[in-house]
Structure formats: structure tokens, C-alpha cells
Amino acid sequence: MWSMPTWGVPMLLEVKDLEVAYGDFQVVWGVSLNIDEGEVVTLLGPNGSGKSTVINTVSGLVPVLRGDILVDGASIAGQPTHNRAHLGIAHVLERRRVFPYLTVQQNLILGAWHRDAKAARDETYEHVCDMFPILRDRSGQLAHTLSGGEQQMLALARGLMAKPRLLMVDEPFLGLAPQIIEQMKQAFEDIRSTGIAILFIEQNVRLALSMADRGYVLESGRMAVSGKAKSLMNHKTVRRVFLGA
Numbered sequence: 001m002w003s004m005p006t007w008g009v010p011m012l013l014e015v016k017d018l019e020v021a022y023g024d025f026q027v028v029w030g031v032s033l034n035i036d037e038g039e040v041v042t043l044l045g046p047n048g049s050g051k052s053t054v055i056n057t058v059s060g061l062v063p064v065l066r067g068d069i070l071v072d073g074a075s076i077a078g079q080p081t082h083n084r085a086h087l088g089i090a091h092v093l094e095r096r097r098v099f100p101y102l103t104v105q106q107n108l109i110l111g112a113w114h115r116d117a118k119a120a121r122d123e124t125y126e127h128v129c130d131m132f133p134i135l136r137d138r139s140g141q142l143a144h145t146l147s148g149g150e151q152q153m154l155a156l157a158r159g160l161m162a163k164p165r166l167l168m169v170d171e172p173f174l175g176l177a178p179q180i181i182e183q184m185k186q187a188f189e190d191i192r193s194t195g196i197a198i199l200f201i202e203q204n205v206r207l208a209l210s211m212a213d214r215g216y217v218l219e220s221g222r223m224a225v226s227g228k229a230k231s232l233m234n235h236k237t238v239r240r241v242f243l244g245a
């Protein structure tokens, strides 16, 4: 099924009326969101509100119960995860999942496994090492010996090795020191400037909205509010969801 906005160009990603369940336990209810080429969008919500489930469904790790997921206007809901990488969707999982007993360089190389990424692998490798010089310095070191912040950079860099059009990142700032957060923010700016769209999950509302063009706020598996980042900054629904006010 094709979906065209009124001006005729389909969105990079459209999630439509998504419902997701784990067994009999439904956790996502009628969630819709979209991302255009080059946008930076944040998905906010308290613990357990379904943020990871939504992006895990987009990348195919969790199946769609009802609703649809479209890339460039075409449904991908039934496709296996590896096909979604070919379509340009990369996913950096929660809690910086790197391969602990492979080196930094090996982790990065593995990020470029699909055909288009493989062809550009050496060039992309240099690019991500320019973005995070520490990764070049530590290229021969086993990933588990990196600090938490360095592992988060490695996880993000590995996502970029897939040469995505959309990079989905689950809680990139979790547990990072202020100085590392600044470095990550700069990396997001660098990624944005190359035209890659970013969808990221974050619990720190102010930090997330200061970086994003737009935001979506989940509450108990339903979309509570969405809009331009600036308009959400002092939105009463956002305050209610996060502060119970």
C-alpha cells in the first residue's frame, strides 16, 4: 500500500496506528509518527511507556500486531530485519550493545555488513573515526575495556558504518558524564549535517528537546502529545506526563 502526503513526496518513515503486544500483553496502542529526510526527532516518555518497543518494531525485532510501517511510502511491516538495513534504517540498541571481545575496529567493520555499506566501508571508517578520534586511538583495543561513554560512541559509530538514511538510537545519553554528553551532542550535529535523519529516545526532556526539531511523547503505550521541540518545552501535557503535575 502506498501513502503520499499532499505534496506528493512520501516521508522517509511513517508509523501508522501501530499496535504491539508481547504475547497477550498489549503495550503499544494506535501510535503514529513520521520522520522526514534529514530531521532530528526525539521519542520521549517515562519508563515502560513503550519507546523501545516502537523503534524495535520499526527495525523488525518485534512484530507488528496492527497498523503499518512505511519507508518511502511502501510498507515494510512484513520484512525481515536485514531488509530494513538495506532500506537505510540503522538501529543502535539500548545499553550500548557492542561485541565485548572484538576490537573497536572489528566492531566497526561489522557495522558495514550489507552490500552498499561494504562498498564504502573504508571511507565510512575514516569518517566515523574523524567524528570520534578516540575510536581511532583505541582501534586495536577490546570493546569491553572501553569506558561506558566510549562504548556508547562505538555503538553510535557502528550504526553509522551501515550508511543509514535514518539512524535510530535508544537512550544514547544514558549514564554519560556531562563532558561526554557534550561530545555526543556534537556528534549528533555532525550526523545531522550529513543529511542523515535521527530518531532518538531520551528520558531527559530538556536535553532531548534542545537537540531535536520535533518530539513525540508516549504515555502508557499511547501518544500523549507531539509537535515542534520548542512548543513541547513548556507544554502542559509534557509536564503532566513527566512530573504528574
Ligand SMILES: Nc1ncnc2c1ncn2[C@@H]1O[C@H](COP(=O)(O)OP(=O)(O)OP(=O)(O)O)[C@@H](O)[C@H]1O
Binding pocket: 022, 027, 045, 046, 047, 048, 049, 050, 051, 052, 053, 054
Ligand atoms: N520482551 C518483552 N516481553 C514482555 N514484555 C516486554 C518486553 N519488552 C518490553 N516489555 C514491556 O512492554 C512495556 C514497554 O516497554 P519498553 O521497553 O518499550 O518501554 P520503554 O519506554 O523503552 O522503557 P524504558 O524507559 O525503561 O527503557 C513495558 O511494560 C515492558 O515491561
Ligand SMILES: [Mg+2]
Binding pocket: 051, 052, 053, 094, 170
Ligand atoms: Mg527503553
